[in-house]
Amino acid sequence: MTDHMPDDLSAAGKDMREFTDELRAKFSVVKNISDEWVFLKHADVVAAALDHDRFSSKVSRYLQIPNGLDGLEHSEYRKVIERYLTPEALVPFTESFERIALQLVSELPVGSVFDAVTDVGAIFAVRAQCEWLGWPATLEPLLLDWMKDNHAATRSGDAAWTADVAAKFDDIVRSVIQPRRGAVNSETVDVTSRLCREKVKGRLLSEAELVSILRNWTGGDLGSIALCVGVIIAYLAKHPELAMQLKTAADDEVDAAIDEILRIDNPFVSNRRITTCPVQIGDKTIPAGARVKLNWTSANRDEAVFKKDAFDPAGHREANLVYGIGKHVCPGRLLATIELRVAVKTLLNSINTIELATDQPLVREIAPLGGYHRVPVIIT
Ligand code: HEM
Known part of the structure; x- marks a missing residue:
């Protein structure tokens, strides 16, 4: 093999998880056709995510708050964001998420095939996010269309298309924040209005900063929640005994599962970094200024740490990297956890059984996305 190992970019058409399982058996780090170094092992991914000095998050020419920031600047914005993601701020939304999930489940066809990713995951993600952010329900079709386009653009690897789709999302966000920015003195308490009144460095957040924060909260995460719902439902349909057990399980047991x-x-496959100095990984020296990808999907299946496919929530909990690690660890973890728990519990408690459709295949997502593209299931 040459130095240019295929991975998420050159792996077009392949299942990322399967592909990185194969790569990880031979290499710790590979370089893809876009000249990015892809870290595959748990130890290397963790070390890089914790080493904020040698691995910078300033990877993009676009404003990315807080994920594209380093050091004190990152901490300053992160502090503002975290206020919206504490248990006190989020737990009160549980009831509305339950209402949304109940409504959605009641709309599902009983006895005929539907797709857990688009018919459950995407719709639930959009409705829950609109509820949390205080966005009007009229945005739902626009956001669902946007998710489809974003998915297709990401799958294609076409940078111009992806940038165009990102710009469309910014337009949606601007349509929500402009009226709220015009009324910063009002008492409106929805999350987006409150965010518009936040200050950094003694001044109100600018429109560009607000768009970046809200893009980060919604743009990427709508897709992640939808994909997560697909992965979870596929797993439960394949493991009916676990589905049965979770129906009556306590919240923390459901969350751990x-x-x-x-x-x-x-x-949620990977995040990027850039090296600030030469770094040694195994027998490879990575130069300063190199672009790096921390592949969470691969690290989470590293045989050196996990019994790869074995379901062991307690045994694997400590090393689990689904929400990252280090200063950039996902601040939205609790929100995602509540949303996923509510979606899973409501579904399981509203049905007798959930099975994979026998006449339609499960379709895996392809690089650079992970999880499933389509999860056809039948409920009784
Ligand atoms: C199941 C869904 C989700 C997964 C798997 C996930 C995963 C991750 C991971 C792995 C990171 C670390 C990035 C890095 O180290 O560069 C991250 C960062 C982040 N996530 Fe999530 N996330 C999810 C949902 C959410 C939600 C619902 C929000 C909404 C607020 C959110 C907001 C963020 C933000 C703002 C960052 C950047 C943090 C920083 O740079 O300090 N995430 N997420």
Whole structure:
């Protein structure tokens, strides 16, 4: 093999998880056709994610708050964001998420095939996010269309298309924040209005900063939640005994099971870094200024740390990297956890059984995405 190992970019048409399983058996780190170094092993991914000095997050020419920031600047914005993601801020949304999930489940066809990714995951993700952010329900079709386009653009690897789709999302976000920015003195308490009143460095957040924060909260995460729902439902349909057990399980047991299902098949594949100095990984020297990808999906299946496909929530919990590690660890973890728990519990408690359709195949997502493209299931 040459130095240019195929991975998520050159692996077009391949299942990322399967592909990185094969690569990881031979290499710790590979270089893809876009000249990015892809870290595959748990130890290397963790070390890089914790080493904020040698691995910078300033990877993009676009404003990315807080994920594209380093050091004190990152901490300053992160502090603002975290206020919206504490248990006190989020737990009160549980009831509305349950209402949304109940409504959605009541709309599912009983006895005929539907797709858990688009018919459950995507719709639930959009409705829950609109509820949390205080966005009007009229945005739902626009956001669902946007998710489809974003998915297709990401799958294609076409940078111009992806940039165009990103710009369309920014337009949606601007349509929500502009009226709220015009009324910053109002008492409106929805999350987006409150965010518009936040200050950094003694001044209000600019429109560009607000768009970046909200893009980060919604743009990427709508897709992640939808993919996560697909992975979880596929797993439960294949493991009816676990589905039965979770129907009556306590919340923390459900959360632990979900985290472990996502560890086995992590659809949130990777994040980027850039080296600030030469770094040694195994027998490879990575130069300063090199672009790096931390592949969470591969690290989460590293045989050196996990019994790869074994379902062991307690045994694997400590090393689980689904939500990352280090200063950039996902601040939305609790929100995602509540949303996924509510979706899974509501579904399981509203049905007798859930099975994979026998006449339609499960379709895996392809690089650079993870998880499933389509999960055809039948409920009774
Ligand atoms: C199941 C769904 C989700 C998964 C698997 C996930 C995973 C991750 C991971 C692995 C990171 C670390 C990135 C890095 O190290 O560069 C991250 C960061 C982040 N996530 Fe999530 N996330 C999810 C849902 C959410 C939600 C619902 C929000 C909404 C607020 C959110 C907001 C963020 C933000 C703002 C960052 C950047 C943090 C920083 O740079 O300090 N995530 N996420």
